[in-house]
Each structure stands twice: as structure tokens, then as C-alpha cells.
Amino acid sequence: MHDNLIVPTQSAYTYPLLIKQLLSNALSLYGEQEIVYRGERRYSYKEFRRRIGQLASALAGIGIRHGSTVAVMDWDSHRYLESYFAIPMMGATLFTVNVRLSPQQILYTLNDAEAEVVLVHADFIPLLEQIKDQLSSVRQVIVLADDQAVAANTLPLAGEYEELVGNASPDFEFKDFDENTKAATFYTTGTTGDPKGVCYSHRQIVLHALVVSTSLCSPREGQRLHREDVYMPITPMFHVIAWGIPYIAVMLGLKTVLPGRYQADLLLRLKQREKVSFSHCVPTILQMLLHGAYAKGIDLSGWKIIIGGSALSPALCKTARYSGIDVFAGYGMSETGPIASLAQFPPGYVPMDTDDDVKKRCMTGRPIPLTDFRIVDAQMRDVPRDGKTRGEIVLRAPYLTQLYFKKPEASEELWAGGYLHTQDVAVVFPDGYVQIVDRTKDVIKTGGEWVSSIEVEALIDEVPGVQESAVIGVRDETWGERPQAYVVAKPGAALAAEDIRRQLLHYVEAGRISKFAVPEADRIRFVAEIPKTSVGKIDKKLLREQEA
Amino acid sequence: MHDNLIVPTQSAYTYPLLIKQLLSNALSLYGEQEIVYRGERRYSYKEFRRRIGQLASALAGIGIRHGSTVAVMDWDSHRYLESYFAIPMMGATLFTVNVRLSPQQILYTLNDAEAEVVLVHADFIPLLEQIKDQLSSVRQVIVLADDQAVAANTLPLAGEYEELVGNASPDFEFKDFDENTKAATFYTTGTTGDPKGVCYSHRQIVLHALVVSTSLCSPREGQRLHREDVYMPITPMFHVIAWGIPYIAVMLGLKTVLPGRYQADLLLRLKQREKVSFSHCVPTILQMLLHGAYAKGIDLSGWKIIIGGSALSPALCKTARYSGIDVFAGYGMSETGPIASLAQFPPGYVPMDTDDDVKKRCMTGRPIPLTDFRIVDAQMRDVPRDGKTRGEIVLRAPYLTQLYFKKPEASEELWAGGYLHTQDVAVVFPDGYVQIVDRTKDVIKTGGEWVSSIEVEALIDEVPGVQESAVIGVRDETWGERPQAYVVAKPGAALAAEDIRRQLLHYVEAGRISKFAVPEADRIRFVAEIPKTSVGKIDKKLLREQEA
Secondary structure (H helix, E strand, C coil): CCCCECCCCCCCCCCCCCHHHHHHHHHHHHCCCEEEECCCEEEEHHHHHHHHHHHHHHHHHCCCCCCCEEEEECCECHHHHHHHHHHHHCCCEEEECCCCCCHHHHHHHHHHCCCCEEEEEHHHHHHHHHHHHHCCCCCEEEEECCCCCCCCCCCCEEEEHHHHHHHCCCCCCCCCCCCCEEEEEEEECCCCCCCEEEEEEHHHHHHHHHHHHHHHHCCCCCCCCCCCCEECCCCCCCCHHHHCHHHHHHHCCCEEEECECCCHHHHHHHHHHCCCCEEEECHHHHHHHHHHHHHHCCCCCCCEEEECCCCCCHHHHHHHHHCCCEEEEEEECHHHCCEEEECCCCCCCCCCCHHHHHHHHCCCEEECCCCEEEEECCCCCECCCCCCCCEEEEEECCCCCCCECCCHHHHHHHCHHHCEEEEEEEEECCCCCEEEEEEHHHEEEECCEEEEHHHHHHHHHCCCCEEEEEEEEEEECCCEEEEEEEEEECCCCCCCHHHHHHHHHHHHHCCCCCHHHCCCHHHEEECCCCCECCCCCECHHHHHHHHC | CCCCECCCCCCCCCCCCCHHHHHHHHHHHHCCCEEEECCCEEEEHHHHHHHHHHHHHHHHHCCCCCCCEEEEECCECHHHHHHHHHHHHCCCEEEECCCCCCHHHHHHHHHHCCCCEEEEEHHHHHHHHHHHHHCCCCCEEEEECCCCCCCCCCCCEEEEHHHHHHHCCCCCCCCCCCCCEEEEEEEECCCCCCCEEEEEEHHHHHHHHHHHHHHHHCCCCCCCCCCCCEEEECCCCCCHHHHCHHHHHHHCCCEEEECECCCHHHHHHHHHHCCCCEEEECHHHHHHHHHHHHHHCCCCCCCEEEECCCCCCHHHHHHHHHCCCEEEEEEECHHHCCEEEECCCCCCCCCCCHHHHHHHHCCCEEECCCCEEEEECCCCCECCCCCCCCEEEEEECCCCCCCECCCHHHHHHHCHHHCEEEEEEEEECCCCCEEEEEEHHHEEEECCEEEEHHHHHHHHHCCCCEEEEEEEEEEECCCEEEEEEEEEECCCCCCCHHHHHHHHHHHHHCCCCCHHHCCCHHHEEECCCCCECCCCCECHHHHHHHHC
16 A cells, blocks of 8 residues: 655645735735725725735844744734734734733733734733733834824834834745744633633634635525625634634635724724625624614614624524624634634525524524534534534534643643534534533533533523522532522522422423423522622632532 | 744644545535436435445455545446545545547556556446456456446456445445545646646645635625535536536535436436536537527526636627526636636626626636736746736646656646646736637747737637637748638538638728738638547647648
């Protein structure tokens, strides 16, 4: 048996998948297409390409080389889009800093990523000044001034972005290199320990752009992207490279609108004036846009918006649909490129009614091409496609992060058994739709069944007199685990454990939950409050610790 | 400077790009989708996947291993589609034999490719029997009987396809291997010498599927592929893996119709009954379909057809448009994957009138994403985008053949200077549309000018009474070369050389061609037919030989 590999002739171009290749077509066909920043500045793709060369020359001038890491702290801007291309195209790594983290966390990530240069918006100069003395690798700082005054500081400034770029040569030579070169990195803040560095190679970013564009462009009618769309990201560009969609927009030559810092008024004005037709955001932003548009009587119809980050609720989806928005959910994580599934309708599908339409749009979605999207039990066996049996989503795709930076144990845990473990618990329906029902750490394994703590909480919350509840699994010799509930009663409500149980047993009779999901009376505790994390989620980790 | 490569954690799945990955999504979402053979046999994607396993088991049973080559000689069938997957997925090479070549050429290619097993349709058994004694590597032959009697023969038969497949296990384990493994090979018959073997790796086939699907799916409305299309190839599956489109169809889960041997009646019946909406073919086939549909009053509207192989003439395009066909040209070669450009309209483009619509659809097209599509002079400098200056099309794309099998000199010539040389002479317009004006070898150098033989042919074809024409350059002592035309008159048309000349001289006056482009009266020959190559192109090599 020989290996049967193709051995190219000496002069053949073997075509590594590099970010610069996404520009080939964009420039040859869409050189006059526009890139717009906040409606205040606009230039052509040709000028964009010139500035990419200039930015690279400017960075090379202050010592950035293949293998360097350059951090960016900016709102969504044309400069960020230029960084998305220029920095990786030099063979350096683009580090998109999460500006919403605490100063100490930002410090940790800048040091952990070994950032040499930081491109920082004037808004974040005071923050950087505050941690300056503890920065271990940052040599120089470039200010993104946006015509605003820069606060007094003692940072090692290399200059202002527009000045540096304007004075640099556009003729930077972007050489070829290995497609597995690290192109972009950023940090994910899990439930435990320090933020973890995730990274993507050129190959991964190009493949994500190709697979996701195939998925987004291929529906017959609704829920799709096409060449005449106007794109505006409303997921921060520091967050999982804005879902990789800016790379798709440039590859397809779309007019691209960068909104700066998210302000409802400006976003809505840009939507109207620039004729934005394709965006993606978290539910909170969508809510904000709907409120703003309602208050001002702005027409949002024809806007296609993918929702990610948190689940799209049926109520929000319905409001958006009434406003004429073609909204649908997408699913992924920092570690997954990110897009793994999209709630696009199956071919030929026509919703039975509004509820059906809304239900389908709010689901976790259907896997995108080339994605080996499995829902498995603890022995890694696929669960039946019955819409009931729960399992963990595990993935293989051409662009999943291959490791956490300098965290070998967490990396191995992520990839246990050769599949990326999402820790999301889901069911899959016969038509291939997936619905996440919980996180693995929050599932209760009892009597051979998996019980969703989220589901039990939702049902307890429906009991009259209940203000809030939390459910965790606690060890049990007979059942492995049993659910334990913490309940906050409304002021003045006289509630007993049996009231809760009675209601839950009704749901058992109605077939909505398993009888194993109902806590025993002595496992229902009335408490004054439920501990929360800094972002307002129930702190189950703390509850478990208190229990142990 | 460090290399900045990503080093995956040990358990990470690095995801080689393999043909089997195209099935992941198709099976999870479209398991019940149909594959139809001639309208006589139909089965689901699930069954298709089962049969892929069975075919692999059957081939393994007769000694096919990673690195073996398996030849297929069949009309377009479900078996061919099964071979497109099963053979490469085993790590073996699929060799698609051009059944239109002469027996001696077929013999040469089977030996040159070192084919071990041949899957052969009963129609080609006599041919194989004829060359049997000179086959140097073929060990066994599997007959594809299609329920017809198999001619008496002395071939080393392993059995009949359906029998072998039916008895084999579907549970073949398709292992991972290097994505640069040779997946498919076939031969291109150039203008000189023996057929040359071209090959593509798994990586190249997957990338071609992704890039071409992005290009085909992304237009806003017309000239596009979507998830509800029904696909039927009408470019033979032996010809450049049917332009790679079967792989796209399966990746997107499309209903796929395989028409067997091309017969106008059957093709039209399948179009109607199976609701075929997406195809690709050469102009001759389109002509045949239009004639057949006209004769029988069949409605062809809504059929999207890409034309390749030869130029789409405005006359044919116009007829197809009147029939409601969304027809447009595509460009590529055996060596280029094959698709390099498509004559899809630019975003927002609305044709001014029918002529404009037709003109744009007949062009060589606009480059597809990731393609570095250049038109260069002899010094490899880009020609201006003025629609006038001629140059050779040279390419870089992620799926160009990396060599001619066992032909190092021809391989180096193909890739001279690190770009694939197409030998096609073209101009490029400011809007990025490319138009081929000739082959480097077919350009006529006369009186110090380059005259395009293709252009002259197109103008002669417009003369009333002309059915078809061919133009070559012949030696001339005074002018270096002079154009010589071969003209087929329509039945009953009374045509003289002067009729042709008079019309061409009008075009000279109108500034459409140079006066050097008009053949002398004694260089316009009326013939009964024009010789064609096995793929239906004008055989200029033969015309030149006859002339010499």
C-alpha cells in the first residue's frame, strides 16, 4: 500500500488557505464597493486594500513581525476591519481584547497572549493607564483617537492610528506562509478559573467563511444572505471575530457598515440611511432596537438578523417578526469558530402558523455543512432523534479551536475522545432540528434519566407565590443524584413544599416531566435569596459548594 | 521570528478535508432525499450511503486498497455517483474513463493510470474485449449490466455490480487519511501527443465544492443554485468529474437525477417528471434539448443551465432565453478543477434589453471567490482592464491540478512562473467581466496583427444560411498567416464565398474586426461537416493536419 499522495510539480502553486486570498475576488470585482464607519466616514474596497498595506507597513515600522501578537481595543470600526486583515496577513496574530472584562482580567489576557503592541481607542486609555505597570510584554501603544481628546497618560505611545497609517507605504509585501499559522486569538471567560485563550488559524478562518457562506446563501428565499445585502455587525468585533461574518462580507464584496460603539439611535439611523439588510446580535440588542424603532416609528422590515449568544425567546422573536424582521437563531461558542448550526427552515418548509414559524426560528438550529454534529450519551453513543432523549452536543468541524493557550489539561478535557465537548445538553428531532435544553454541568442524572434543572426551575416558577427558584443535583446513594430546589417565595405568600410538589406532580401526569424530576419534600428549601454571579446568572457552583 | 503555528492538543480532531465529510450534513438532514436513475430506479440518501459502504466492501473483497486505482466506464448513473464517493473514501483513486476516446486511447489511459479494476457498462464490454490483451494492470472487471444482456467476452469478470454490491456489507470503515491523497483522475486530450493524466486530491474536491457553491448560491435572484433545486448533470460524469457539481448537490442535499446515456427524449421527460431545475451542459446538448422541446411543445421555463466546454453563442443563448431557460456561461478546463469563472450578473445589474442580457450571459464570466484570475502579457504583467488588450488567462485557485501524471515537462510548462497557464487569450472589462477571444494556439498572426479565430467564426455564424463554421490560420508567405474558413451551410441554403465576405466586410466598416480578419474568397470552403473532438469541440488540430 502506497500513500497515494499528490506530489505537485516544482513550479505549481499549492495554494495555502490564507486570509489574504479572501480579498482576491473582492478587489477584482468590487473595488468601488463601500465601507462605512458610523455614517461619518466612507471609502472604497480599493482604499481599504491600500490601508491594509499601510497598516502593515506602520506595524512593521514599530517592530511587528511574523509571529508577533497585536492587541486591539476598539469599538466596531473600519480600523478594526483593517486589523482583521492586515495583522494576520503579516503572519502576526490579531488579539481582539474583550473590553468588557475587568481591568485585572484585561491585564491577565494581555500578558497571557504576550501582546507586543496595543491598538487602543481613546475611550480605553484610562483603563490601560491603570494596569500599565503590570503589563509584561506590551512595548508600544497606538491610539485610535476618533478626533476626540486623548486623556493624559504615561503609556509608551507610538502615535495616532490615522497619522501612522497615512504616512506609511501601501506597498507592503504580504508573503505566503503555512495556512496553520495562528491568525486570531481571544479569551473566553468560563465558570471557573482564569480566562482561557482560544485561537484560530488562517485555514480555519477561510474554511469557516466558505462553509458558513454556503449555509447562509443557499436557502431558496428567507433567512438568507446574498450579494446585494448591506452588512452591519452588531456582535462586537472583539467577540469571536464577530462570528467570522466580516470575512464573509468582504469575500462576497458586500457593502459593510461599522457602527462604532453600539447606541440604539445610531444603529437605527445607520439601518435606515445605509439600507442595512443583514446583521447579527444578542437578544438584548434586538430588544433595544425594537424598542427604539417602536418609539420613533422606524420601519425595520426586510432586516435579516441572526441571534446568538443567548437563546432567542419566542416572545422576542414574535415581536421582531411583527416588525418585519427575518430573525432566526444561530448556535456556536467561542471554541467553535463559532457557527455550528442555524435555525434556517428546511427546504420546502412552510410554517403552519405564526407559532410554528416562531418556534422553528427560536431553535438551536440545524447543523451547517461539513459539521459532524452529534448528540451523545455518556458513552458517546448517538441518542435517538426523538425530540426527547437528551445528550451532550459534541462536534467535529474544520474550524474548531485546537487548544486553550497554555492550558493543556483544559484542552484535553475539551477534546476528550476526539470530539469537541460543548457541555450543552440537547435533544434532536426527526427533521434534524436541535434544541438545547441545559448545560451538562446543570443536568441531574437520576434513576438512569437525565433531568434538566432549567426545566424544573421553569415549572417551579409557575407555582403561584413563587418568586424565583434554583435547582441543582445532589448525591443520592439509591438514585445517583436527586434534584434539590431552592425557592424564594413572594412577599406575604404562604408556601409549603407540598404546594410545589403537588404542582410538579400535575406536570408528571400531563407528561411534561419525568417523575424523577420532582424533588422530595425535604429537598425543597425555602430561602431568602438565591446567590448570583457577577453577570446575574444563578451561581450553581456556589450552591453546590455550600451543599458539599 | 517563530513560526507561529498552532499546535493542536493531542486529542483534537484536526479535520482533514475529505470527500466523506461532504456526506455529514446531507445524511443528518436529508436522509429521505431522492436519487433517481433514468426515472427507472429511485432510492434515498440513506440507501445511497448504505450502498457506498457496500460498494467499498465489494471492492475491498477483490483487493482494492488505499492507493489502488479503480476505473469506471459508464453513462451517468447512480452507480457512477456511488463510485464518486466510495472509491476515494477508501483512499483509492477514481479514474473516470472518457468512453468517447478511441479504443487505442482508452487502452493508453487505462495502462498509464495503472487501473486495477474496471467497472464497465455492458455497452463497453466489446470495446474492452478488443483491447484486453494489451491491458497491463487491470486484474478484474465488474459489469454494470442495467438488466441488459452482456456480450460474450473473455474478460476477467468479478461479477455484476448490483449482485456484488447487494451481497456486500454496508459497514465498511472509512478511515481518515491525508487530505492531499489523490481522489480522482482522468485524461485530457490536448492538441498534441498522448492524453495527459490530470488528478485532484480530496482537499481540492472539497474546496472546489465550497467555493463554487458559495458562488452559485450567492446571487440575489437569477442564475443561482438553492436548496430546493433538483439537479441533473448533462455534462458526462467522466468529464472533469461533471464539473464537480455532483459533490455540491450531495453536500446541499439536493434531489439528484442521473439520466444514463444522453437521449433528448429521456432528458426532456426527466426534466418534466422529476422537476429538474439545475443542469450544466455543452452548447450542442442545449441545442438538442431546445429542438426536442420545440418539436414536442415541452415547457423548459425555470430551468437553470450553465454552459461550458465551448462558448455559448448569442444566437443559442437567445433561443434558450425565449424558452424561459436561465442560461449562462461558465469557464474552466480539465486542469482547473474545473470552474474558474461564471457569467453571473454583477450585484444590482439589470440588463438594458434582450441583447444586453444575452451578451452578458455569453461572456466567459467573472472570477469566482478565492481565484487569483489574471490576464497577462508575455512578461506576466496584467493587461489593462479596457475590454481590448489581449492577454493569456493565468490562474491560482485552491483546486488546480498540480501536475500531469508522469509528464514532468508538460507539468512545468503548465505551471511556468507559478501560475497555471490556460493558453486562453482574453480581454477583461472594467466591470471585471472576462471574455475569451481565442486560444493562444488558435490566434492567427497576420499582417502584424492578432486575429481571433473564434471572433471570425462567430461573425460568419451570423451570416444568413450558415449553420456552423471553423476558422484556422494557414501559412502565407506575404502575411505570415491568413485565416481560412470552413463553412457548413444550412440545408437548402444557397451560399457563396462572396456572401460571407460581403458580410464580414460590413463588420470591418463598422469597426468590429480588422480587415486582416476577412479570408480571401478561395480561403472560404464549404464543407458537409466540421470535425469535432470527443467532447464536441471543433477539432482544429485535425483541420490543421489536413491542411498541412
